[in-house]
Structure formats: structure tokens, C-alpha cells
Amino acid sequence: MALMTYVEASRVAIREAMQSDSKVWCVGEDLGRGGVFGQYAGLQEEFGSDRICDAPISEAAIMGGAFGAAMVGTRPIVEMRFSDFALCATDELVNQIAKARFMFGGQSRAPMVIRKPMGLWRSSAAQHSQSLESWYAHIPGLVVACPGTAQDNYSLMKAAIACDDPVVYLEHKNIWALEGEVDRDIDVPFGSASIRRQGNDVTLVSWSNTANIAVDAARLLEEVGIDAEVVDLRSLWPWDKSAVLDSVHKTGHLVVAQESVAVAGFGAEVVATVVERASEALKGPVRRIGAPRSLVAYAPNLEDKVRVTAEMIVLAAQETMGKTIK
Amino acid sequence: MSRVCPNLERGRVLLLMMERIRAFEEQACIAAERDKLVLGAIHPSIGQEGVAAGVMHNVKRDDILLSTHRGHGHTLAKGADPLAMLRELFGRQGGCCGGKGGSMHIADFDVGMLGANGVVAANITIAAGAAHGIKLLGGDRITVDIFGDGAINRGPFLEGLNWAAVFNLPILFVCEDNRYSATTKTSSMTAGNGVVARAEALGIKTTVVDGNDVEAVADAAAEITRRLRTCGQPEFLHALTYRRSGHTSFDPANYRSPDETEYEERHNDPIMRQRERLRSMEIGDKDIIAIHDVAQQEMSEALRQAAETPFPDDKTAFEDVQDIGSPVVEAY
Secondary structure (H helix, E strand, O other), rough: OOEEEEHHHHHHHHHHHHOOOOEEEEEEOHHOOOOOOOOOHHHHHOOOOOEEEEEEOOOOHHHHHHHHHHHOOOOEEEEEEOOOOOHHHHHHHHHHHHHHHHHHHOOOOOOOOOEEOEEEOOOOOOOOOOHHHHHHHHHHHHHHEEEOOOOHHHHHHHHHHHHHOOOOEEEHHHHOOOOEEEEEEEEEEEEEEEEEEOOOEEEEEOOOHHHHHHHHHHHHHHHHOOEEEEEOOOEEEOHHHHHHHHHHHHHOOOEEEEEEEEEOOOOHHHHHHHHHHHHHHOOOEEEEEEEEEOOOOOOOOHHHHHOOHHHHHHHHHHOOOOOOOO | OOOOOOOOHHHHHHHHHHHHHHHHHHHHHHHHHHOOOOOOOOOOOOOOHHHHHHHOOOOOOOOOOEOOOOOOHHHHHHHOHHHHHHEEEEEEOOOOOOOOOHHHHOOOOHHEEEEOOOOOOOOHHHHHHHHHHHHOOOOOEEEEOOOOHHHHHHHHHHHHHHHHHHHHEEEEEEEEEEEOOOEEHEEEEEEEEOOHHHHHHOOOOEEEEEEEEHHHHHHHHHHHHHHHHHHHHHEEEEEOOOOOOOOOOOOOOOOHHHHHHHHHHHHHHHHHHHHHHHOOOOHHHHHHHHHHHHHHHHHHHHOOOOOOOOOOOOOHOOOOOOOOOOOOOOOO
16 A cells, blocks of 8 residues: 555556556657656656657647557557547547447457546636546447546556557546555456445445545535445446446435536436436436536636536435435 | 560569459449449549559568558558458458448458548558557568548648658658549649648658559659668658549549540550550560459459358447447447
8 A cells, every 4th residue: 555646646557557568658748748747757767758758749640640559569558638639639539549440340459548637627718627528438449437536546547558448548637636545456447436435325426536526525415414325437438337226226316426517428327327227216306416518717716617516416415315404 | 654664574463463453443333333232432543553553562461551441452452352352342241341341441450451541631640650659669560651632631641741750750651642632623622832842841751653654653662662661761652643433433523524534544544554564565465465354353253252241240240349348248
């Protein structure tokens, strides 16, 4: 066990993978200087500029190039700087990387980790704040990971590098400094949720940083006598339906919380699945919390208008249980 | 003017390859239009065979090729099996891609052909990356990336060429310039001084060749690939050719003047020009017809076999999407 920050945890996982497999390399802008958020700090000194490869500001070439390099046998980790910029390489990801193995009848693999730092990060405005995980969950061929803790950022990065499928790896920008104990022996397979808090009254389903906010909400709920269970999905494709369904069978109440726009978001997928497969277990209305279908503003007070808070989750939990506590 | 054929044996080989490509595509077009055996759109390269045959003559089996939606010729010339290709066009078992890709996604990794591409210019960054990967792994394989003149107006052209130059990658970019971007004249949609100027602006050594003179293409590619294998710098070949067919096999291409198409057919067809060249050497009509017949018979037989092949097993519909979260296990 070691105390690590969230940013340090995935960096350690990358470093260990690069030490054990010479085919693993990283490519993206400013990596030699550590990356925008220090995700690669010290790695170029250790592994050299071929394997910690500084790239021009050419998202399409970074993504497409890494894909070509993956098809000939390397295992690239692709840095997109901000998830928003990855949209410049959408054809490469969605039309090429996700589809190649299938279109070519199984001849190719794209063992790639595609890092896309996402989410609200104070006053970054509309082109540096998005949470677009639902888009990628919609694309066959992709694995989608959304770690919310240091442990999960270590274990899921390790799993992502070892995976022969392309993994869209969405770290949340607002929790780079979040500390946590990391056990290097813990493996987290994709599609396995983490029960962040056990409870019997209401199930709170979330992922990424919003899972941390859901844990905060559970503490607030405890103060008002509600015993909430927090299910952190950790990956959205595959996702742990069993963990959610088991929890709902236990509690009978469901709240799904996500930072992204709620409309057509992954929360809708969770709610629909529960309604399809466990409607008999529901003892109250479900609640889906997410951002309004609007844009992220620069000014803090305006930015807060799209922010999902612990208080909002608390209120939703109370509503689903038919209790409104002032 | 066409140059003299320096090597008679190579001349025959190049003619045979062009005849094979022509026979493949002509028969595939008939199979598409008359027999409805080809299921989706195909994009013939009839008239452009000199580029495929000439470039690929200098490329080894384990070198890398990436191609376009108009890639049958490149793929055949790289060494792919025409029966497997026709099965793919017909969506059958044993197709290059198991019937899952069709004409626009043909790939044959056994011969280093890492895929045709349904998106114009998308193969450019991927090819640069393949060359990058090979360099990282350490090896002397080169990469050839072929795209059309329409591709130079998309961003990946700039990004991919810049990438190859910045990282000193041994890759040959071939712009197979057939003058048309789908159904529009590329010249009417392209600013500045065109293909070569754009490549040269990125500091990439550029060669211009008459793409319908297969000997000239083979000579140019021989020099370039020799340099690629020794110097490791990217190069660019601008091959001037002409698409005698429409954009797809169903496109009558009546946006072109009859004068233009008639001239190209009568005076600039690469197969006709190579036949004439060989005739002027020591090869008689009988031999030339024999080369044509061999190619026709090969493709007729492949077509017959492909048409008799069953469609893929239904269960393959969900296979080879992904290992983790595979639709075989969970699709909803």
C-alpha cells in the first residue's frame, strides 16, 4: 500500500507497464515536459523521447498515427490533452480504431489507451470542460473507463494497457490531486463496479468524480437517517449491471448521478436497464441527476448552474424514497 | 513519350499485373451490375492500373501498404488472392475480411495490406503511424500509402505528411491523381499550386511521374524505395493518371466531356501503352494476347468459385468487435 494522488497512480501504472513491455509507448503534446497535468512527469527522462513521444498539435495524426503503430504491433498510450480536443480525431477513433478489427474480419487489433482528461475544472469554459463519456459508450468496439479514485486510476490504467481492445480512458481533471491508498496487487477488471459505501435504503449509481460526490451525499443522507449504497461503475462499457441490479433489489430505490448532460446520457442507460430488468424491485420513482442540456460557462456562478452537487443527490434520494426533509 | 522498356521480363510482369487488375475489375463490375453478386458500391480503378503495378513491383511482401476505397489494384498488386478478394466483394465466407468489410475495407495482413479505407485521406495518418511503429520496433520494412487527388483537401493530408517528415519515417506517399474527387474535377476545388507544392511545402522530396506509363512508375518507385530503405526519409510520388470509369461502377460519369474520355481511352490507357511498348520490342501479338487471356481466365475462375461460396455463418455477425464487453457476451 502506498499513498498516491490520482495523477500519480496512473503515472505509476504506466511506468511499470513501460518497464515490463518495451512495446508500450506514449504519444501526445508536451509529454516531455510532463504533460499538461504532470501525468508523464519524469517519464521521458527514464524512457527517452522515442517512447515518451512529443507530438505536434495534430490530434488526427496522434490518434491515427498511434492506430497505425498499434496495428503493426506496438501498444500506444495516446494523450489527447483535453477530452474536448479528442473531437478533432473523431474519425480516427470512431470510424477507424473502433471498427478496424471487425471490418477486417479479425485480422487487426488496436491495443491502445486513449487518455482524455474530462470534466469541470474551474473556469475552463465550454471547450475545456466537457464530459462526453456517453458518446463513447455508444460506439461498438470501444472499452470506456472512468476512474474516480487513485486506486482505480492505478488498477484500471494497468488493465487498459494490458487490454487488446482500444480503451477510452477518461480521467477527471478536477481530482488530479485527490489522494488515496493504492494497493498495486488489486486488479480491477473492466465491468466491475465498486461499492463505495454499503447501504440498505437507496442506491446511488455514479462514476468518475461524481461517484466521489455521491459518497459525500451518502454521508449527508446518513445524518438524516437514510442509509445509501454508492455504486461506482468505474467503466461504462462494459458496465456492471449485476452490481446495480443487486443493489436495487436490496434497496428498492435508485438515483443515478452524472456530471455530463443528463439528456441521452449514460444515466438514462442505467435507469432503462433497471426498469427493464428489475422494475418489480422498485419501491419508488427513480431519479436521474445530471447537467442541464446547456453549456459550461466561464464565470464561477454560471458554471455552478450546470454542476451536480451532493445536495442535489441528497434531494433526489429523498424524493425517490418519498421523504422530503427540510 | 513512353520510354523504351529496359527489361523485357519486367515489362511482361508489369503488363500481366495490369491485365489482372483490369480483368478483376471489369468482371467485378459485370458481377455488380448484371449479376448482382457484388452487394455494395465498388469503386473501379480502370485506367489507373499502371500506378498499382509500377509501385508495388518495388515493394516486398512484408512491407506495409495502406490504400483507399479505390484499392482493388493496389491490393492485388501487393499479392492478395483475387478469389479471397472477390469473395469479399460478394460478402462470402473466405473473403479477405470474412465478408464483413466488402470492397471498401479490403485488407490482407498476410501480405502487409493494412486496409483500404472508406474515408478519404484517413489512411494517411494511419500509414504514417504504421511507419512510426515499425521504426520503434526496429526493422527495415517500408510503408507505402496510396491516396487520390481528392485527399489533399482533407486535414489528415497535412497532419500525416507533417508527422512523417518530423519523425523521419520511411514512407512513400503516392498521390494517384485521377483528376476527379468523386464526381467533381479536383482542379476546380483545389487552391494554390496543387499536389506537389503542398508536399514540397512540408519539405518532402517529391517526384512526378506519368502514372499511365507503367515502366516510368516502376523506375521512379525503384529509385524512391531504394532511398527509403537506406535513408529513411519520407518521399512523395505524384502519379498522373485517369479514372476511365465513374466514381462507382454505377456512375455513368456523364459529367465528363466525350472528348476527354475518348482521348484517354484511345491514347492514354496504361495497358494499351504497355502492349505497344512490348510490341515494339521483341514480343509479338500472340504473346500479348496470351498475357491478356491468362489474366481473364484467372479472374473468371476466381469469380466462378466466389459465386459458389456460401455466405458467412450468422454467428460471425457479433464476432471480432472487441474482447472486453464483446457483443457475443452482452450486446445490450
